[in-house]
Amino acid sequence: MNKKQNILIIGAGLCGSLLALRLGQRGYNVTVMEMRPDLRTTDISAGRSINLAFSNRGIKAMKLVGLEEKVKPLCIPMNGRMLHDIEGNTVLAPYSGRENEYINSISRGQLNALLLDEAEKHENVKIYFNRKCKSVDFEKTTALFKDYNSNKEFIEDADAIFATDGAGSAMRQSYYLGKKFLFSFSQDYLTHGYKELSILPSENGDYKTYKNALHIWGREAFMLIALPNLDGSFTVTLFLNFNEGEYNFNNLTTKERVIEFFEKYFKDALELMPNLVDDFFENPTSPLGTVKCSPWHYKGNTLLMGDAAHAIVPFYGQGMNASFEDVTEFDKVLDEKHKDWETVFKQYEESRKKDTDAIADLAIDNFHEMKGHVNHANFREKRSLEMAFEKTFPYEYSSKYSLVTFNENIGYREAMLRGRAQDKAILNMLADGDISDVNNLTNEALKNTLEKVKAATEAILEDDKIAGLK
Amino acid sequence: MNKKQNILIIGAGLCGSLLALRLGQRGYNVTVMEMRPDLRTTDISAGRSINLAFSNRGIKAMKLVGLEEKVKPLCIPMNGRMLHDIEGNTVLAPYSGRENEYINSISRGQLNALLLDEAEKHENVKIYFNRKCKSVDFEKTTALFKDYNSNKEFIEDADAIFATDGAGSAMRQSYYLGKKFLFSFSQDYLTHGYKELSILPSENGDYKTYKNALHIWGREAFMLIALPNLDGSFTVTLFLNFNEGEYNFNNLTTKERVIEFFEKYFKDALELMPNLVDDFFENPTSPLGTVKCSPWHYKGNTLLMGDAAHAIVPFYGQGMNASFEDVTEFDKVLDEKHKDWETVFKQYEESRKKDTDAIADLAIDNFHEMKGHVNHANFREKRSLEMAFEKTFPYEYSSKYSLVTFNENIGYREAMLRGRAQDKAILNMLADGDISDVNNLTNEALKNTLEKVKAATEAILEDDKIAGLK
Known part of the structure; x- marks a missing residue:
C-alpha cells in the first residue's frame, strides 16, 4: 500500500496518540482530531482516572515506538497488593514470586503528553484539539466534526479512518445506528x-x-x-x-x-x-461498563481500536495495556504487507478479538477477586502456593495473574484458559485436602505438588476440550 | 393493586396476545396495539417463520389460560430428529427415551389467531391493528403510535406499558437511546x-x-x-x-x-x-440474532417481555416456549400480590432473567450440535446411552435436551448447568474408554454406567462450584 495515504485518527487519548506516533513512524500522512483541549496546556483530568496500572504489554508497545527509556521515569513500581483489613491490619500480597515481575502506577496525563510530543515530532503527523467527532460516514470514509473554537461543523475526508475515541465512540455509534450491516454489539x-x-x-x-x-x-x-x-x-x-x-x-x-x-x-x-x-x-x-462489538471494521474504510472497540472494567489493570497491545498487534499485521486495508483490518480483527474478549471477562472476574476473594482462606492459600511455585521454580509456573500481566507474548485468551484451569485445579486440590500446610512444604514436596497441579490443569483443559464437542 | 388499571400492550404476536388474554382473565383493562394488519383476515406470514416447535413450557402456559384442548388439534407431534446424510440415508434419533416426550410442529398463524380470538372474548381486552409503536416515553408511561389507516400519529397513555413487540422492540430502543439509566444491552x-x-x-x-x-x-x-x-x-x-x-x-x-x-x-x-x-x-x-438486555423494566411504568426482552436463535425450538413461559412466570409473581408494579416487575426480572440468558446460550450450542455434532460418532454414542437411560430408568435420568424441553418445572438455567455437566461427564467417559459398546449393555451394566455418570456429573458441578470462588 502507498505510504502517502491519508489516515484520519479520531481521538488523541492514549491509544490514538500511540497509533498516530506509530503510523507517523511508518510514513503515513496522519491527521488526528481530539475533542478535548490539549492536555499539555489545560487541566482536563476530570472524569477519567488520574493514574493507571502499566505493565508488560504496555511496555512492549513502548519498546516498539522507542519510548521505553522515556517512560521509565514516569513509573512507580507496585510489587503487590497491600491488603487492609477492617481493623487496619495490612499484609503485602506480592503479584509474583519472581522479583522482576511487578506492575507500575503511571499518570495518564504525563504518559499521554509524552506520546503527543513524540507523535508531533513527525512532520507527517498533525494533531488538532477541540474537534469533536459527531458521526462517521463509513461508506464514504468521511467524518463529521464540530470545531469548538469556531463552533462550526466540517467534514474530514481520508483514505482510512481509525476511531480511537474511547468507550463512547462516535464511530461505533454510527455503525450501530447506520444499520447498513449486521453489527454485533454489547454494553454491560x-x-x-x-x-x-x-x-x-x-x-x-x-x-x-x-x-x-x-x-x-x-x-x-x-x-x-x-x-x-x-x-x-x-x-x-x-x-x-x-x-x-x-x-x-x-x-x-x-x-x-x-x-x-x-x-x-x-x-x-x-x-x-x-x-x-x-x-x-x-x-x-x-x-463501570464493558463494551464488545464486531465487526470492528467496515470494509477497508474504517477501524475501531482501543476502548472504542473493547472497553473493559478496570479491575485487571489492563485497559491501557490492552489498547497499547492493539497497536503492537496492528503493527504486526502491517508488517505482513497485505494488499489493501480491508485485508489488514480483517486479519487484525480475526487475530485480536478473541484476546480482547478474554481480557474483558478476566477484568470482571478480578472485580470479585479484589473485593472479596483476596480475604478468603482458600484464595490466600492458593496464592501462597503460587508464589512458592514462581519463586522456587521460576521457569516452570506462572499464575493466571502472571500469565495475563507479565507474559506479553502469550495472548489474553490463552492466559485466561490456562489460568482458569490452574485456579480450578489448585482450589479443588485444596478443598479435597490433596494439598495442605502450603506454607511449610519442603522443596521436594513443593515440586511434587507442582507436578500434580500441572497434571490436573492439563486434565481440566483436556476434559473441557472434549466436552466442547457437545 | 386495582384491577381496573389500564394496561397497554405493544405487539399482538404470540407473547402479546397470550399476555393480553391472561391479563384480561385477571380483570385488567387491556389495550393492545399491533403494527401489522389482523393476521386472521390478511396473509402476513412473510418475514417470520411459518411453523414453530411447541413443547412442554408452551403447553404449560396454554393450561394456565385454559387452552390446552383447543391447541391440540393444531399440533403435529415430532418424536425425534430424522437425520439425512449426504447419500440420502436416514436415521431417526428420538428426542427422548420416554415415549410420552416429544415436541410439536405448530403453525404460528393458527396459534396466534387462537390467542387473539380468546383474548377478544373478554370485553375488557381491546386489540387494534395497523398501529405501529414509534417510541415509548417510559417516564410519562405513554407511547407514540402511527396509525397506518389514517397515517396520523397519536399518543396512548396507560398505568403500565408492556412491550411484547419482538426482537426489534421500539420500547427497548427507547431505553437504549434515552440514556436515562444504565441500560445493559447486547445484540449478537x-x-x-x-x-x-x-x-x-x-x-x-x-x-x-x-x-x-x-x-x-x-x-x-x-x-x-x-x-x-x-x-x-x-x-x-x-x-x-x-x-x-x-x-x-x-x-x-x-x-x-x-x-x-x-x-x-x-x-x-x-x-x-x-x-x-x-x-x-x-x-x-x-x-439470526440474540438479544439480551437489563433492566427490562423502568420503575413501575414499563416492562419488556418475550423477544423484546430476550430474542434467541431458533435452534433449541424454545423461542416461543420461552416467551410463553414469561407469561406463566409473570402470572406467578402477580399471585404474590405485591403492592405495586415496580415490585412486581423487579421480582419478575430477578427470578426470570437468569433463565432467559441460559436458553439464549443453549440455543447457540444447539446450532453447532444440529449442523455438525449429530453426525459425530461420540455424540451419537452419548445420545444412544442417554436414550437407554431414559427408557430403562425413566425416573432417574433426563438428558440436557429433556431437561430443557420436557421438564417445564425446572428452570432453563438449572437445566443448562446440569445438562452440560452430564454431557461433559459422558463425553469424557467415552473418550477415556470408561464406557464402551453402549448399544449392548446389560441392564445391570447400564445401571452401573448410570451411577458412574451421576457421580461424575456431581463431581463436575462441585468442582465448578469450588472454582467459582476464583
Missing part, C-alpha cells in the same frame, strides 16, 4: 460505580502510606483502592453499588453519612484523608 | 442467516417424507431442516453463512448455482422440492 454495566478520591502527601511531601503497592480495602460488597503518584499523593477509588446495600452511592448524600461509612469500613484510610468529604462531593460518580 | 448476530423454503404435499395431499419428525440435513458448515404442516407440506429452512465458504448466501445468485448446491449437499431434499428455485429467489434471507 456493573451494579457498581466508582468515585475518585485522594490521599494527599504529608506536609513534608512524603507518601502517607507504603508507596510501592496497590492498596486494597476489600469489603466483599464494595472496595477502596489506592495507587501512588509521583508527587507523593495517592489516587484513591471507591467502588460501590449505586442503589443496593446499607451504604450506596444513592444514599451517601450527607457529610455525616460519608464519614460514618468510612469510619465503619475504612478507618485507617479515613485517617489519611482529611480531604475526604470535599473530594466525595466534588468528584463525579461514574459507571 | 451469527455469521449465518436463514431462508425459508418448502416441500409441498404430494398430488394426493400426502406428506412427501416422514411426517412425525424434525428433519435435519446437517453439513457441518450449514444445514437444512424441515418441519411438517397440517396441510401435508413441510416448511424447510436453510441455515447458511452470509459471506464465507464455497457456497454462501452472497454467492448463491443464480438458479444454476442454487441447484448445484442442493444437488451436491441435499440431493434427497432437492427431489422433494421442484419449487426450490422459485422459493429461493422469492423469499427473503434473514439474520
Whole structure:
C-alpha cells in the first residue's frame, strides 16, 4: 500500500496518540482530531482516572515506538497488593514470586503528553484539539466534526479512518445506528460505580502510606483502592453499588453519612484523608461498563481500536495495556504487507478479538477477586502456593495473574484458559485436602505438588476440550 | 393493586396476545396495539417463520389460560430428529427415551389467531391493528403510535406499558437511546442467516417424507431442516453463512448455482422440492440474532417481555416456549400480590432473567450440535446411552435436551448447568474408554454406567462450584 495515504485518527487519548506516533513512524500522512483541549496546556483530568496500572504489554508497545527509556521515569513500581483489613491490619500480597515481575502506577496525563510530543515530532503527523467527532460516514470514509473554537461543523475526508475515541465512540455509534450491516454489539454495566478520591502527601511531601503497592480495602460488597503518584499523593477509588446495600452511592448524600461509612469500613484510610468529604462531593460518580462489538471494521474504510472497540472494567489493570497491545498487534499485521486495508483490518480483527474478549471477562472476574476473594482462606492459600511455585521454580509456573500481566507474548485468551484451569485445579486440590500446610512444604514436596497441579490443569483443559464437542 | 388499571400492550404476536388474554382473565383493562394488519383476515406470514416447535413450557402456559384442548388439534407431534446424510440415508434419533416426550410442529398463524380470538372474548381486552409503536416515553408511561389507516400519529397513555413487540422492540430502543439509566444491552448476530423454503404435499395431499419428525440435513458448515404442516407440506429452512465458504448466501445468485448446491449437499431434499428455485429467489434471507438486555423494566411504568426482552436463535425450538413461559412466570409473581408494579416487575426480572440468558446460550450450542455434532460418532454414542437411560430408568435420568424441553418445572438455567455437566461427564467417559459398546449393555451394566455418570456429573458441578470462588 502507498505510504502517502491519508489516515484520519479520531481521538488523541492514549491509544490514538500511540497509533498516530506509530503510523507517523511508518510514513503515513496522519491527521488526528481530539475533542478535548490539549492536555499539555489545560487541566482536563476530570472524569477519567488520574493514574493507571502499566505493565508488560504496555511496555512492549513502548519498546516498539522507542519510548521505553522515556517512560521509565514516569513509573512507580507496585510489587503487590497491600491488603487492609477492617481493623487496619495490612499484609503485602506480592503479584509474583519472581522479583522482576511487578506492575507500575503511571499518570495518564504525563504518559499521554509524552506520546503527543513524540507523535508531533513527525512532520507527517498533525494533531488538532477541540474537534469533536459527531458521526462517521463509513461508506464514504468521511467524518463529521464540530470545531469548538469556531463552533462550526466540517467534514474530514481520508483514505482510512481509525476511531480511537474511547468507550463512547462516535464511530461505533454510527455503525450501530447506520444499520447498513449486521453489527454485533454489547454494553454491560456493573451494579457498581466508582468515585475518585485522594490521599494527599504529608506536609513534608512524603507518601502517607507504603508507596510501592496497590492498596486494597476489600469489603466483599464494595472496595477502596489506592495507587501512588509521583508527587507523593495517592489516587484513591471507591467502588460501590449505586442503589443496593446499607451504604450506596444513592444514599451517601450527607457529610455525616460519608464519614460514618468510612469510619465503619475504612478507618485507617479515613485517617489519611482529611480531604475526604470535599473530594466525595466534588468528584463525579461514574459507571463501570464493558463494551464488545464486531465487526470492528467496515470494509477497508474504517477501524475501531482501543476502548472504542473493547472497553473493559478496570479491575485487571489492563485497559491501557490492552489498547497499547492493539497497536503492537496492528503493527504486526502491517508488517505482513497485505494488499489493501480491508485485508489488514480483517486479519487484525480475526487475530485480536478473541484476546480482547478474554481480557474483558478476566477484568470482571478480578472485580470479585479484589473485593472479596483476596480475604478468603482458600484464595490466600492458593496464592501462597503460587508464589512458592514462581519463586522456587521460576521457569516452570506462572499464575493466571502472571500469565495475563507479565507474559506479553502469550495472548489474553490463552492466559485466561490456562489460568482458569490452574485456579480450578489448585482450589479443588485444596478443598479435597490433596494439598495442605502450603506454607511449610519442603522443596521436594513443593515440586511434587507442582507436578500434580500441572497434571490436573492439563486434565481440566483436556476434559473441557472434549466436552466442547457437545 | 386495582384491577381496573389500564394496561397497554405493544405487539399482538404470540407473547402479546397470550399476555393480553391472561391479563384480561385477571380483570385488567387491556389495550393492545399491533403494527401489522389482523393476521386472521390478511396473509402476513412473510418475514417470520411459518411453523414453530411447541413443547412442554408452551403447553404449560396454554393450561394456565385454559387452552390446552383447543391447541391440540393444531399440533403435529415430532418424536425425534430424522437425520439425512449426504447419500440420502436416514436415521431417526428420538428426542427422548420416554415415549410420552416429544415436541410439536405448530403453525404460528393458527396459534396466534387462537390467542387473539380468546383474548377478544373478554370485553375488557381491546386489540387494534395497523398501529405501529414509534417510541415509548417510559417516564410519562405513554407511547407514540402511527396509525397506518389514517397515517396520523397519536399518543396512548396507560398505568403500565408492556412491550411484547419482538426482537426489534421500539420500547427497548427507547431505553437504549434515552440514556436515562444504565441500560445493559447486547445484540449478537451469527455469521449465518436463514431462508425459508418448502416441500409441498404430494398430488394426493400426502406428506412427501416422514411426517412425525424434525428433519435435519446437517453439513457441518450449514444445514437444512424441515418441519411438517397440517396441510401435508413441510416448511424447510436453510441455515447458511452470509459471506464465507464455497457456497454462501452472497454467492448463491443464480438458479444454476442454487441447484448445484442442493444437488451436491441435499440431493434427497432437492427431489422433494421442484419449487426450490422459485422459493429461493422469492423469499427473503434473514439474520439470526440474540438479544439480551437489563433492566427490562423502568420503575413501575414499563416492562419488556418475550423477544423484546430476550430474542434467541431458533435452534433449541424454545423461542416461543420461552416467551410463553414469561407469561406463566409473570402470572406467578402477580399471585404474590405485591403492592405495586415496580415490585412486581423487579421480582419478575430477578427470578426470570437468569433463565432467559441460559436458553439464549443453549440455543447457540444447539446450532453447532444440529449442523455438525449429530453426525459425530461420540455424540451419537452419548445420545444412544442417554436414550437407554431414559427408557430403562425413566425416573432417574433426563438428558440436557429433556431437561430443557420436557421438564417445564425446572428452570432453563438449572437445566443448562446440569445438562452440560452430564454431557461433559459422558463425553469424557467415552473418550477415556470408561464406557464402551453402549448399544449392548446389560441392564445391570447400564445401571452401573448410570451411577458412574451421576457421580461424575456431581463431581463436575462441585468442582465448578469450588472454582467459582476464583
